[in-house]
Amino acid sequence: MAMKNVIATPEYRQDTLLEEWWNSCEKGNLLPALKKHWRIFVLSVFGNNHDPGKEERLAHKFLFRPMEYFLCRQDPEVVFEELKAKNMPSQLCGKVFKTGEPTYSCRDCANDPTCVLCIDCFQNGAHKNHRYKMNTSGGGGYCDCGDQEAWTSHPFCNLHSPNEVNQDEKNPIETLPVDLTDRASALFMAALQYIVEILTWNQCDNLPSDLQVEGELNDTYITMLFNDEVHTFDQVIKTLQRAVKHCTAQQAREFATLVDREGRATVYRGCFTSCEQCRTIIDSTSRHGSKPLKVQVMHTVVVAHQTFCLRLMVWLQKMIEKSDGLRRLFCLLSMKPQEDGKSLMEKLLLHDTQLWKVARILSHQLLMAGVLMDQECKKQFAVIFTKWYPNVMRDFARDDHDHEVCVASLSVQIYTVPSLARMLVTDHDLLDVILVPFLAACEEKKNANGVLSLSKADRTPSFKRACFMLYDLKYALLCKPTSDEWSDKLRESFLRGHQSFLKLLKMMQGMDEVKRQTGMHLEYEPEWEGAFNLQMRVDDVISSFTEWCSTDRTVYIEAYRQAAQMLSQCRDTTQKSEQHTVCGHTVKCLKYDVQSQPVSIHLPLSRYLAGLHVYMGDYNLQFGCSELNVQGLDPVKMIEPPLRVQVLIAQSQAGLWRRNGYALLNQIYFYHNVKCRQEMYDKDILMLQIGASAVDSNEFLIHLLNRYGLLLWIRPEYDVPTGQDDNVRQTIMLAEEFLNLLLIILGERYVPGLGQVTHEDTLKREVIHLLCISPMSNSELSKNLPDSTNLKADIEDAIHAVANFRKPTSVGTAGSGKFELKNECYKEFNPYFYHYCRTDQSQAEETQIKRKKEEKSANHTLPPPVPPKFTPQFAQISNLLQSDVLVHILSLILQRSVAVRSRSWSETQLDRVLHLIGLALHEQRRNIHEGNHNFDFIGKALKGEPNFTQLLESLVTDPKNISHDSTKDLLSWILQKFIEVRQMTSSAEANGPVEQLASSSKEENEAAKKRKARLAAKRKEKIIAKISQMQQNFIRDNADLFESTDADSSLTRGTSEMDISESAHHETPVALGKYQSLPCSIGITKATCILCQEEQEISHNSRAMVLAGFVQRSTVMSQCKSRNPTDGENLDPLFTSSDLHVGSFTNSCGHTMHADCWQSFFQAILVKERRRLSRIPHSLSYNIVQLEYLCPLCESLSNTVIPLVPALHSLVTDSDLCDVNLSFGDWLDGLQKTVKNATKQESSSASKGDPFPFLPSSLSSITKMMADSVASNFQLLWQYVNNTKGGRFSESLMEMMKKFAKDVYSFGLGVDPDDMNHRVSIVAWNTCAYTIINLEQYLRYENKPLFGASPSRNVDCINALVKFAAVCSHIMPQEVIKKHCLRLLSGLLSNGLGEGDDPQCIIDVDMFHYLVAVTMALPSLYTEGTTASNLPLNSLNNQYILELVLTAHIVQVMLLHDRSQDGEEGGMEMENDADSVALMSMYTEIRRKAGCLPPSNNDPLPWQLTRHIKRAVLPFLRCATVLYHNLTGVPIPAQLQEWTEEVEPFCSYLSLPTSFSELFLNQGELLERVVNQWCSSDVLRSRLYSASSRSVVSYPLPVNHLIDLPDDYSQLINQISSFTCPSSKGNDSQLPTMCLVCGLVVCSQSYCCQTEIKDMKVGAATEHTYRCGAGVGILLRVRECQIVLLAGTKGCFIPAPYVDSYGETDQGLRRGNPLHLCKDSYKNLQKMWFTHCIPETVAHNIESHMNFMSIHWQHL
């Protein structure tokens, strides 16, 4: 790098400098003096590319400390302390939220949902006892605690409760010393001026002249890369690696992360030419799509000053936070207009979008800490912000940064403050200020008709960004004035805004018109989403405007007039009219054909007017009254647009719009959807109701009939066939829809102002109808209810008023509770409820009929409910019911129902007509009660010939056309009701016979029904009998098929341990030693192949059978979580480490197959998948490359098969088991001699480099050294167990044994398969041991007995594993097994542990693994021939091995006693028996030899020691029992089939003494020597007394469990909010993810923390999982409240075990209800993890969630 002169740190004297500054300050020109200093020092501090720490130090020394001294004139710390003491701390908390911090809002007290608290304020305040919501912050925004305007009550927490002194009146600046104020003013002003100057400076290669260094600039430049929203991380990384010299992938990744986080990054430093070269390459190679990456070459000096600027802003923020006086001072200065009329603050505001990300964020933070924290200044700032609002929004729309990093996002901090908003609306026209720029943005989107057209083709982001203004509008309208808060100024300003708003609605009226397509289908799906998106954003604003209008009469009238005028200006194509006459009423109708002319579903203006209209009654106004005085306000014209929409939908239902495709169907769907309907469908119905109340009833109906095209249909002659029947079916459906609309217009009165109801009533009715469909959980309910923010009633209150909460029934499942409707509410059920879709309606009806039947009430009718009364303004609507036209229609349909044949009749029509009649009867009844005689439906209904009674009666007596029971029931109910009401009317006379007829017909009807029911029952019986006959035949024909579906029934097991308790009564069975009991057959003896369904006996020489199995590496039992799993390649698995830090686990679903059947099955998958893999990689839930497959029967994840070996004792003849007489001492002696005399092999043999080149010498050479009797017995030990009975294992069994051994080896160690590796058999023994220990620990954790409590698949699996371990030496060369055996023996009997590179000692070895290995290896020690073939069935060998290993284990326990967590507390004091005393002396002796400290107070009493030992060795004994039970087949005694913590039953089964001291005493001096050897090892000493690299365990090994989680979820969120990314110093992590196994938090799914494992890029979670869980992980994504399960490169998400008070989880934290830990579901997770079910769960979840397939889980 060519540096002309290095920027050295120049001479520096603080005193002189300060003197100069103070002098300049007094003269009023501080800035030039500061600049003079900065000119040199900024460059030397920030221009030299120092490391961050040094830069920080230098900046403090040369730049910030002088300023602090300047300000204070003495030690700054002292002055700041003084200021603090005088400070009146602001009552505002104002804590600025970081990403991911929890925020709380109170649903009871918050003024709006943007009012939030930080966790400290929340926990120290009253709202935690209210109904609150929590969320995680997306960054930005601050805590509103202390802001009286944000809360209706409890505005302060205990931390921010107001001071005694009234501070409001006092200007805080006055508390500052005068001279300090002067200096602070000068310094703040200068600093701000400098900041603004630098940040708005737009040249890259030089500075303003007063900052430019004297002389020529060095040629040191920087290539600066900027953020954009177009390029992906990978693209940036690739480009950088290409463009920047020597840029590694890691560096490129860091640059990319930095650019993303800060908005820019220095990617290269050097001379101008090389920087420019770098820039050119980036510019030319990054043109992905259209735009290249933004990159600039900047001179170092410019960048240095920019960097200083950022620091200066941080420093200023720190200064003003020291005192509210300084803060006020700063705010006033920043808002003081400069020469050009703009304040410095305004300049920053207007320059925002030209800054890079971090500069913006810092300047916003300075604003928040300054002006927004000071009530007085906030007001001024609000005015300034509003003044520049159009400019700010225009810049924002053109910008490409996220909303939260733009200054536009500050609007929420201002406009949600009611007092500010009210002030701005009144005095600064806020509504218009917001709407005008938005309308301007809309202007560009208008089509030729002046209507908005938001097509995808020209969907620029700028309009989407402009829509943020609608949020501001919503905020501005939050402060609704009460009726006495209105002033003339407010009215004027509001109405101005209102007028602008109507312009917007007018532009939306008629968006996306549709025209019925005939002939061809539409070629393109037309646009529809854009319009709906806009509509949804405007929804809140519409309802706010309506509410504002409703509080002031003057405003209301003017607003109504404005809206009506605006509506009348809307384009309308209808000019012509035509006349129609029905029932003598002639009406002039508008001519319009929905089938051929365009219709739009977007009518916001009409709907807005409808919304306003319902308030008319509040002001005693009426349609067309003089006060309103609206020209051309014609109700017929007003109902026209909504009516067209209803007809359009009816026609679409009738299939007339099929060719218009999905766009129309989607529009109709969303029109009715709960998210949109409030301002769409509901308002259309309201408008029709307004019409019905304002237009003559007959005329209204004729308009409807005309628009529906039903004028012909209502003519009686329509029913006569004319030969042209094409449209009849469509007409029938349209008629049904028409009747439905009438039911809605008449029955839907739950709108306050329309019906006499409250907002609560409305909401309750919604809930009732939802719950009539089925009981629902809280989240289901809230999903189907309108957004709570727009409601004036509380959802929860409404729910509780009508429903009961029922907790989840089954304990232990994490299911959610459901709400059930209260009984008294069912009568409100209306099947024609207008918010039901068709499916809802039929489902609800079905549920209700079922409920009625279950109630066993005689009456199954679901009559129309009694609707509330209309308000007086709308009372005329009910007049429809007695209008001539309607009565005519009702009568017509009743007649058609009675008629023998009718071509236009349908049962649906009749059902609707009956409901209409029901409504009319309810209305009549109400009128009678109220003494109102104007309503006379009955009179009209009885007029015609035949009249209604006659028609109804004939239908009741002969319901031949009616198929539904519900309609029949309703018919009877209507007739009954009709008669009742008729009696009530004065015209009721001589109705006796009618009544009789009605009731008799009813009786007859009942009788007929019963008869029918009997017949039906009989028929049903016959059918059932027939079906069951057929089923049985089918089962007989397919017998094996049925058997195979049940896994358990397909296997024949030998006597299972449950069945043997019988025999156990006689004599307690003993598994080992001389008195070994007779074995019985355990495990599978006969099985059915699930693939070919054939049954197969398990024997050594028949077709081999296998179990589907899964082998995985496991760390779940690790006692040392910090230790990484050893690399499988270099692991010597012979002595398993006592901390069990990694092992291999095998499990099975228990399904059996023929080996050959499985082979062809697996081959078929391979072929199929290979073909598929080439097309779509990663398309499976299992990894075929890892040999994974799904069990063909139960789809359990599997990756191997476990061969089934027959019961071992069946392989040897009984005579083999002869008596051997050998003492333990002699046995031990023989083995030790074997070890000592092992012959060293020729190094020339095949095993070159063999670390253990020994083999046992011949048996005779050992026995030579023994006494004769001992020698012969010792010889006998090795002779009898030859597997000679049935000959060798079959080919196929051998093959499967090899296959399983190979798989266990490669999956269990995580290495490539290697048949001949000497470790193969060891790993097979180890997986057997590890699996048994895991089962034992799990059962212990659950307090379940060892036998009888596990599912049979586990029992079968362990049995198969033990037997396989026993015979697996058959597939290995004999020498290898012999060597293993020798090494194992030398480990305990000689100094075998302490040798080698990694010396070990007695406490390093897991004794159960050792026991299994030595048991399986020992029989091969002296076999002859090339293949080992002895079975581990010698009861004496086994007994002595167990004694030896248990002795070793007890020594371990004694050595580690003081580390045990097993406290001595509790339990009764006991006698010290002889055993205890003996053990105690051994304990002392052993510890003395091991160099333990002399006895101290910590040493236990003898009885305590014994108790401890028993407790500590119990797990080992339990494991040994499982092992020998499965090995020998000796049945389990009854005692052990129950949970016990006693050791005695185990000892007696295992033929061990119950006094453990006997294991040591009288066993010969050899044992003593061996024990001595264990204890005097140097390695042991260093383990115990020096901080060795390896941790030391304690016994009994505790069972691992997942980390403890706090009960309250927000605690967890808070805990995690302080977490920062470990690889990019101190920066927020987007997805902090917590390992539930060890509690570590990692920065997941982010480029900053990506690493590589085996050449694969992995995220931090995968990397951690690889180390912590050997590739299997269970982690919690705290901010999203979901669990990630990882297994290799696959994974899935499941909900976190946290539930709200309704028992529901909240994955993604969307609902925000307070969450608490669900102990049961956490326990289930614990179980899933501990029993190794994570890979299985992942595979199943991937199967059911297709989207999991596409996630790159390894990047998490």
Ligand SMILES: [Zn+2]
């Ligand atoms: Zn707070």
Ligand SMILES: [Zn+2]
């Ligand atoms: Zn507070």
Ligand SMILES: [Zn+2]
């Ligand atoms: Zn509250």
Ligand SMILES: [Zn+2]
């Ligand atoms: Zn088969």
Ligand SMILES: [Zn+2]
């Ligand atoms: Zn299975």
Ligand SMILES: [Zn+2]
């Ligand atoms: Zn990170």
Ligand SMILES: [Zn+2]
């Ligand atoms: Zn972990």
